[in-house]
Amino acid sequence: MSHDHHHHHQVQGKNLLFSIVLNLVITVAQVIGGILSGSLALMSDALHNFSDVLSLVFSYAANKVSKKKSSVNQTFGYKRAELIAAFVNAMTLIIVALFLIYGATERFFNPHKIASGLVIWLSILGIVVNGLSVIMLKNDADKNLNMKSAYLHLFTDMLASVAVLVGGLLMKYFQWYWVDSVLTMLIALYLIIVGFDLLKKSTQMLMLFTPVHIDINDIISEVHKISGVHKLHHIHVWNLNDDELHLEAHLDCLEDIKMSEFNEIVHQMEHVLLDKFQINHINIQPEFNKEEASKDFIVQD
Template sequence: MPHNHHHKHQVEGKNLLLSIIFNVIITVAQVIGGILSGSLALISDALHNFSDVLSLVFSFVAHKLSKRKASLNQTFGFKRAEILAAFVNAATLIIVAFILIYGAIERLFHPHKIESILVIWLALLGIIVNGFSVLLLKKDAHHNMNMKSAYLHLLTDMMASVAVLIGGLLMLFYKIYWIDSIMTFLIAIYLIIVGFDLLKKATKILMLFTPDDIDIKSIVREVHKIKGVNKLHHIHVWYLNEEELHLEAHLDCSEDIKMSDFNELLHEIEELLLEKFDINHINIQPEFKKEDPKDYIVQD
């Protein structure tokens, strides 16, 4: 069975742990500052940061679990733990966003004076701390959905702090206190957008959907070009995690061949699927004139 490990990026958890520590510090600071200043945007940003702390901890635990070896009771190990973490983190982004929208609308109709100086300084602290955390996870985010979910949480934190800073400056110089609610609302809309996209991707993997870049008909056409193949059918293609792309299928052979001959045929199919479709885990059931459905996709 071929395994595609070319240029594999090793994701480390230490940067995630540092980000957790930084976010705990800034969350405490923003809660205190939000209460003292009366800024809803600052409290909203703190709430978002707190959800990030929980999400980052979840991501960290999932990352550690994913490294565990398989066992008799867990034959795949915990390889899907990070996908599950990405799903939960994306869902929390969306939930937090709706909480922020509710608070922003309520405050918009009942604005009050806000201590803008404190808001500005804490927003600057948020930009610096979250910006550093974003840089720590940026590389890993390109290679791992779990890390991307953590990265997006931190990136939106940084953007939220920028929005709070702008709002604080406008309140300081122009006394426009309703801008606090507007900034909160804009932060929430962005959270919904990025959260939904990640949630959709994680859901597709958890539901074992065929990856968007895989065309099953193209796979069939290529495999059918190999001598000895009659019909590839009953096909399933799915991601176990972000590194393992699996194919399971029945192969109706054109002749009643020996197992040793089938091994050679299987090896040729494995090389083709790895080279052209990046499928690195293949399980094929050999058949010869077996009476069963021969459709590409068969309902089990």
């Protein structure tokens, strides 16, 4: 049996830790400001920020745990910890959104006078703090689902603060207090959309589904072009985490070849699968004239 693996982007947690501190500050400020001003949008932004603090802490812990070494009891280490964090963070986005919709619906039919000046200044503070955090996490978010979940929490917070600022200005100059509820509802709907997308992606990875960009038939077609290959079957392709895309399969050879010749076939497969499909870890079981009940491409083992 042969295997090969390559590793890619290493996520650093220091930017995440700094974002946690910043969000703790803004959460406390918005809770106090929301109580004093009577703004539901500001309180909802504070609630969202608080959920972000918890999510960021979870993401930071998962990032640290995922770097722990493998052992005889944890042969893959804790590499999937970040997928669990992304899944939980996606769930919190949706749950927070449902709470916001409930509160906004109640407030819409019973609007309150709101101290708009305080809302405006605290929303500006939220934009600055979350905007800074978003910039710090952008690079890691493009390469890691856990970091993307943290990034999305912060990005939606920044958008929420922009919405709260617009609402504060409308309340200050036009006394449109119903805007507070409408903006809260829009923020919540956006949270549901991004949360569901993240939940779907993390669930697919946790369930070991074939990644959406991978077509098994294309893999078979490319591998079968390699000299000496008869049939690739019993194929499984899955994400261990964001960095590692695995393939395991049985490979029927045309002839009863030496191990050194099989190694050359696998070496060619490694290049093809990495270059064309970004598969960076393969595990191949060699076979020649082996009798099996089924040699289908996909087999439930």
